[in-house]
Amino acid sequence: MVTIKDVARAAGVAPSTVSYVLSGSRKISAETGDAVRAAIAELGYHPNAGARSLRSTRTNVIALSLPLPARGYLPVGGRFMYGISEAARAFGHDLLLITAGDGGSGLERVARSRLADSAVLMGVEMEDPRIDAMHGLGLPVALLGRPADEAAAPWADLDWAAAAALAVRTLHGAGHRRIHYLATVEADIRTRRSYSVRGIDGARRAAAGLGTGVPVHPSSTDPAELARRIDALFDAPEPPTGLAVQHPAAIPGILRHLSGRGVEVPRDVSLIAIGNFPEDLGGLDTTRIELPVTEMSAAVTRLAVAASRPDRDAPDQGAGVLIPPRLTSGGTLAPPA
Amino acid sequence: MVTIKDVARAAGVAPSTVSYVLSGSRKISAETGDAVRAAIAELGYHPNAGARSLRSTRTNVIALSLPLPARGYLPVGGRFMYGISEAARAFGHDLLLITAGDGGSGLERVARSRLADSAVLMGVEMEDPRIDAMHGLGLPVALLGRPADEAAAPWADLDWAAAAALAVRTLHGAGHRRIHYLATVEADIRTRRSYSVRGIDGARRAAAGLGTGVPVHPSSTDPAELARRIDALFDAPEPPTGLAVQHPAAIPGILRHLSGRGVEVPRDVSLIAIGNFPEDLGGLDTTRIELPVTEMSAAVTRLAVAASRPDRDAPDQGAGVLIPPRLTSGGTLAPPA
DNA sequence: CTGAAAGCGCTTACAG
DNA sequence: CTGAAAGCGCTTACAG
Numbered sequence A, B: 001m002v003t004i005k006d007v008a009r010a011a012g013v014a015p016s017t018v019s020y021v022l023s024g025s026r027k028i029s030a031e032t033g034d035a036v037r038a039a040i041a042e043l044g045y046h047p048n049a050g051a052r053s054l055r056s057t058r059t060n061v062i063a064l065s066l067p068l069p070a071r072g073y074l075p076v077g078g079r080f081m082y083g084i085s086e087a088a089r090a091f092g093h094d095l096l097l098i099t100a101g102d103g104g105s106g107l108e109r110v111a112r113s114r115l116a117d118s119a120v121l122m123g124v125e126m127e128d129p130r131i132d133a134m135h136g137l138g139l140p141v142a143l144l145g146r147p148a149d150e151a152a153a154p155w156a157d158l159d160w161a162a163a164a165a166l167a168v169r170t171l172h173g174a175g176h177r178r179i180h181y182l183a184t185v186e187a188d189i190r191t192r193r194s195y196s197v198r199g200i201d202g203a204r205r206a207a208a209g210l211g212t213g214v215p216v217h218p219s220s221t222d223p224a225e226l227a228r229r230i231d232a233l234f235d236a237p238e239p240p241t242g243l244a245v246q247h248p249a250a251i252p253g254i255l256r257h258l259s260g261r262g263v264e265v266p267r268d269v270s271l272i273a274i275g276n277f278p279e280d281l282g283g284l285d286t287t288r289i290e291l292p293v294t295e296m297s298a299a300v301t302r303l304a305v306a307a308s309r310p311d312r313d314a315p316d317q318g319a320g321v322l323i324p325p326r327l328t329s330g331g332t333l334a335p336p337a
Numbered sequence C, D: 001c002t003g004a005a006a007g008c009g010c011t012t013a014c015a016g
Helices: A004-011 A015-023 A030-043 A049-056 A077-090 A105-112 A129-137 A160-173 A186-190 A194-209 A223-235 A248-261 A293-308 B004-011 B015-023 B030-043 B049-056 B077-090 B105-112 B129-137 B160-173 B186-190 B194-209 B223-235 B248-261 B293-308
Strands: A061-065 A094-098 A118-121 A141-144 A155-158 A179-185 A216-219 A242-245 A270-275 A288-290 A320-323 B061-065 B094-098 B118-121 B141-144 B155-158 B179-185 B216-219 B242-245 B270-275 B288-290 B320-323
Touching: A004 A015, A004 A030, A015 A030, A049 B049, A061 A077, A061 A105, A061 A293, A077 A094, A077 A293, A077 B077, A077 B094, A094 A105, A094 B077, A105 A118, A105 A129, A118 A129, A118 A293, A129 A141, A141 A293, A155 A160, A155 A194, A155 A293, A160 A179, A160 A194, A160 A242, A160 A270, A160 A288, A179 A186, A179 A194, A186 A194, A186 A216, A194 A216, A216 A223, A223 A248, A242 A248, A248 A270, A248 B248, A293 A320, B004 B015, B004 B030, B015 B030, B061 B077, B061 B105, B061 B293, B077 B094, B077 B293, B094 B105, B105 B118, B105 B129, B118 B129, B118 B293, B129 B141, B141 B293, B155 B160, B155 B194, B155 B293, B160 B179, B160 B194, B160 B242, B160 B270, B160 B288, B179 B186, B179 B194, B186 B194, B186 B216, B194 B216, B216 B223, B223 B248, B242 B248, B248 B270, B293 B320
Parallel strands: A061 A094, A061 A118, A118 A141, A141 A155, A155 A320, A179 A216, A179 A242, A242 A270, A270 A288, B061 B094, B061 B118, B118 B141, B141 B155, B155 B320, B179 B216, B179 B242, B242 B270, B270 B288
Antiparallel strands: A094 B094
């Protein structure tokens, strides 16, 4: 191992001087600084992370707490892990993955053993017990998802209400007057998941603002059950001509089933999807509002880093970052026949 | 912060005794041990990770090196991250996520700053430059994927050759004599990715063993292009009656296109899929050989932990773990008409 | 502008 | 069976 002593000897200075060159917290003469930097480069020196964190009580590590196991593995999880890891690096931090396999005690262990400076909580519910628990242990957190109590901790999320509203208004603007909202799967509605509740609410408000209404239906993970619901919609006397769908993974099944009924998209019905698109749906040219994974990752990581700084005028405490929805054009939107 | 001194004071012993109780490396009387454990529990003591790793040169952290960015984000990545994180916890380790965003230098930084005891390399190629680089830096690695040089480092992988062979033999055993192999996407074949090459090879050898042959076709991420290839197959004078597909994400598109041509599965053609199933294909009842993500994660994590132990009779060096394929029954296999 | 020294919280030979 | 002491590699007041 190359240590700070080796660098100091090579540069002909004291170890403390090397440390000051590294931290930049002291004025250093140009020649001393150059000699130190040259020695660091030549020896391939990197500060020992353990020693540094022991002495400075900063680890430059962010803990990423994965959703509770009850929620199951989420397809979108991998992209957030990747995005947050990249963002953490950009802030000079590393990312430690914490699964809730041991009942949430993973985060407590991280806090007590000082493995991280802050934590990002994924899959945040309207009420999330992890927030208070970590406050009690002195581990600052940032939330991926918008909780009921927006002041409990800094958070970042897509503005789901605005996204649903944008979908409804876009369909309305194209001339549609029979617009339906196919919401998230019913389990998410029943447990009042943040993005589910806010999406439905946004759609209804947008419709009300347009002087109309929008019937809301839950989606389903079971393709057969989803097909029955689609049938019920299109067997009605006045079938929808515009459909906003907050369940992108269901889009292939919906398209296939409609096509089987002789309903063509967008000739007979227009479609706007909202949310996370599985990677293997790349071939589908759907008009959509995509989950801005990279942007959300960058935002929540920035909040986590800010929360772990002692002072910095502490402007971000409890701040929320609401990311506006963006519509991507596709081949599933057209005026009604 | 609760330190070892606080525990020692509460238990009425020396700090070193607390340490010995924790490590178990010294005989301790029952009453002393109980007193120390009671104090630890009461105070909620966890050893400071930085201090521990500084002193013991062990971090109990495994670095997970994500695939090179050239490979793009892989849908299967999230499940491996989750699986390896869970496995690491079971071995008393944490998992640090390293993206190759900065050109592989992330791993070097981890090695030089002693942030981890070992690394798991994901998305290993037949030749992977990371292996030699980490050997040079003294960071032991374990590979998720089977490299060309199997002795270069311990590795774990599904036996892709056996999986392809099992698919071909199963179709043959059901009576099929016109079996085709739809391999991975051509980019993977062209770059000679391990699982791609081994799958094709396994299918060909199995067919040869049965005294027959198996035409091999590359798959495509472009649904339209894939449809053209399917058409070419089924427009031929002797269309396949059995299809082994090493590209599960393409299955919905294949089924839809075949159905559009009036080809029914399994009436007219049987299908066996091999590989990772996107989470949202749950509704499809496909006969298949699934990527054993949990098993592979546990195996590679065990290898990484073993590689970081100084001695332990060093039995695992360069050992490979080849996981046998398992066939899952589904509704896409039947005897030929 | 730079250095000598103390100390972060542990582990582990050394000693009894 | 247990304790006192050294030291891992840093950072940062203290001193000049």
